[in-house]
Amino acid sequence: MGADREGGNRRTPGRAVAYAVCGVVLLAGCASMPDSGDLQGVESTPRQDTQVRVFAMPPRDDAPPSEIVQGFLEALTSDDPSYSTARQYLTSEASRSWEPEQSTTVLADGPGAEAGRPGGRDEGDDYSFTLTGTKVATVDDQQSYAPASGGYAKTVHLTHDKKTEQWRIDALPQGVVMGKSDFQRNYMSVNKYYFASDTKSATYGQPMAVADPVYVRERVDPMTQMVRSVLNGPTSWLRPVVRSSFPTGAALKKGVTALTPDDQNKLTVPLNDKAAHIGRAKCDEMAAQLLFTLQSLTPTVEEIALRAGGGQLCSLNEREAAAVAARGSETRPEYLYFIDGHHKLVRMASSAGGNAEADPVPGALGDGAKTFRSVAVARDEHSAAGVALDGKTLYVTSFTAGASLGEAVLQSAGKTEDDRLTTPTWDAQGDLWVADRDPADPRLLLLQKGAGQPIEVLTPRLDGRIDAVRVAADGVRIALVVDKDGKQSLLIGRIERAAGSGDRPSVSVQELRSATPELEQVTAVAWAGDSRLVVVGRESGGVEQVQYVQCDGSIPESGTMPGLTEVTSIAASEYGETPLFATSKDGLLWLPGGSGWRTLKETSSVALYPG
Structure with a gap:
């Protein structure tokens, strides 16, 4: 499940549900159902590789309340386009008022259902169940995904129709609810474009x-x-x-x-x-x-x-x-760049796949006269920005033979290397972004075309210090690694530009949201598609892992990649056919498609793509 599918075919999920007694693929009607007592949770079906259309069964005659609720919940996970079978478990009035497209609530497991007491309208003529579970995510009526947490508890009420003498649901929450694996089987992430x-x-x-x-x-x-x-x-x-x-x-x-x-x-x-x-x-x-x-x-x-x-x-x-129109995922970088063991910038053709010799870039960043701890190459690959080895100063220069480094365009007053400038990053229109981690004056800064007086970017509701910045190729989304009380999280923000004074716009990052709610440490991040990022991090009590995440906080199908330990940097390109590179205790490694990590150099070196 993932909107960005560059660099590999998407595996199509499926669910094979075979009931020999029924003779067809069914969801409800074949299992033995209790007539009373608590209803068992609707178990999420493990995903399988076979593509199978799943259809629901309508309620059988004289089905007890527990079976009606069970059948309805299972019908929600079927491939019925308009939920017509699920509606057969409802009264006519409830069916008219129920809006399944309003939302989808995703639970860690299939929803449980606790039987309640009869409501007391007429003796034995109504019943209620409480649907329970732990929330993982919600999808709203715009089909937008958002991570969620906390408990889920919603009531479903049933009535016994005196004319038909059948139990039906007459009150229920809007939208649909299902377990995580059923959601993964039923739904897919797709990018739409503006x-x-x-x-x-x-x-x-x-x-x-x-x-x-x-x-x-x-x-x-x-x-x-x-x-x-x-x-x-x-x-x-x-x-x-x-x-x-x-x-x-x-x-x-x-x-x-x-x-x-x-x-x-x-x-x-x-x-x-x-x-x-x-x-x-x-x-x-x-x-x-x-x-x-x-x-x-x-x-x-x-x-x-x-x-x-x-x-x-x-x-x-x-x-x-x-x-x-331009798209980041359609622009192949000409070169892959490295900061070598001598702290100068070198490059090799990106088509070489990590197998060619690297040569120094033309100009001051490659001549070795000045050493650098981090570099960002502009997306047009004509210039780059470099942070000096001590993290204090930022320089911008062109890839022109004999070009001088010039004066620093930015300086940090942080007392230690960790309290100074982050790795810079370029957006598609040629503006340069960097964060100053000075505890006395922490700022997110923008230099128009990499020059001039820096613009301080407003970051309302940001809680913590920015440790890393990565701007998407589209120039309207930004990824921030934010440290709060020793924990690092990955937040995605929306870049808004408005008229300022003179030719200097007012720039802000709005509505920050978590892309890695399950991680408590994020070591490195890079954009790896139009809406996908690759992240190095770990969960609480877990081990470090490299994984893809969507900018909305969901996990694409490609998911976790072969493990690495002590990763300090990761390099990826929005253009999906380029391999990943990582720096770890084992040196510089790369990940060719469909295989494990391979050592490129045993000595540590930082790899980077334009941006």
Whole structure:
């Protein structure tokens, strides 16, 4: 489960549920059910590799209250597009008022159900159960995932219908609830795409495509789900910093219920008349949004055609979409860079995969006259920023033969190396970010185009000291490793820019949220896709591990990678076909696709990609 799938095919989850007595794949109706007493928890089914459609069974005649609740909960985990079978466990009024799309609550295990006392309407004619569990996450009505914690306790009430003489649920919480493994089987993470409102690519001036990860039901026509989701607009968290090229009110044409590519891998999307009079440039952006989105879902879609008002508006293929907007995951870095044992910057062609000899970069960062503890290479690979070995000073210089280092662009007054400058990071429009960890004046700073007077970035509600900074390629999301009372957590924030004084904007990081709620120590982090990061950290009482996480706090399918110990740095690129590099007690290691970590150099050296 993961929206970023660069560098490997996504394993399709499935669930094989075989009931010999029933003869088909079922969820309810074959197990022996108690007539009274506490209801057992709905056990989450272990994931398996076989792709299987799972269908629910309707309630059987004369089923007792416990079986009605059990069958309903299991029907929530089926592949029924409109939950029509689950609704058969409800009264007509409850079915009309129940909105399953309002939210999905994910529990550590399947929900338990504790039988309560009859409500006392008429003797023996009503019953209640309390659904219980430990919350892991929620998915809201915008399909946005958020980690959650704490207990879950919701009441389900049943009534005995005097006309049909059947038990049915007449009161229940909105949304659906299920265990973690059932959620992983039913839902998949997909990136939908919008455009950054205030940032453009420094290289070509294109708008930057921004990934907005959402969760959709995997076997309920996810392609049509994703098109509707894009048309509905960005999630609330991302909305302040992105725009959609679709006009307000644009939707699928009335009567369109399913979308399927043709045998040329071209998907035609019929829109309502709200989109009938747009210009070609705007139409190309709309098509690019959908193409980027659907290729996050499946690589088989190669072209998007938009229709409205009885005619075709535009058609866009992969090559044309790349000219419309820039994406970090589509930009392969030319070089992989290292800070070698002499503390100077060297590089090798990224296509060499770690097997070539590294040469010093042109200019002051590679000549060895000044030593550096950390470096960030600009995304256009024409310049870089370096923090001196003692952590006090920051320099910016170009990769030009004979270029001088010049004066420092920033200095820290921190008394120790750990209280000075972090590793810097560049965004897509060529601005440089760095944190000063001086306890007397901790700040997050931005240098426009890597020069000038630093802008102090506002960080409302930040609780702790910033130990590491990584800006996403889109320029609107930032990853911060924050230390609070000796514990390090990874937070993702939204970068907002507003008019300031003169040509200096006001910049802030808003709505910080945890991407690693289960980790208490985060050693290193890097962006590894449009919405994915690679993190080195450990849980409380656990061992250090290297794993992928989504920026929304969910864990993609690729999950944990081969273990390493005492990792001090990690290098990854948003372009997914580049290997990972790490520095540990064993030296410099790299991770070719589909294999374990390999030692590149036994002496410690720091690897880095542009950004």
